[in-house]
Amino acid sequence: MASLSIRKLEDETLQRLRIRAAHHQVSMEEEARRILRQAVMPPARLGSLAAVYFGEEGVDLELPQREIYEPMSFDA
Template sequence: MATMTIRNIDDQLKARLRVQAAMHGRSMEDEARNILRTALSAEPASGQSLVDAIRARIEPLGEVDLELPAREPMRAAVDLGA
């Protein structure tokens, strides 16, 4: 097994780690190992853009054809000088 030293940890962070370790009945070292193990066991981000991710979820549902209403000519501007 490898050994790792982490320097310059903020005092508040160390205190939170100590409290969390005590709540779980572990040493700070074991708690830090567990936090690292949990964080690194998660699936990495897919790297897909948001558009591609949305398209991948919606595409299997099929296409939808929308009828667009006919465009009307622009109305005349209102005369505010009167």
């Protein structure tokens, strides 16, 4: 595994990281890893998101009946 050093980190940022890590009951190093991991994850694709919410089989939806419209005529 690789290592990463971060220089010139503001005191306020370090303090917030310390508080956040304590809130999650992990070390500051682990909290930083989690933050970085989440930040670089690819966005969820819509199809994958739908599978999470509706399951692999999907859902059956009953669509309301629609009126059939005749196209407008521009003949003179």
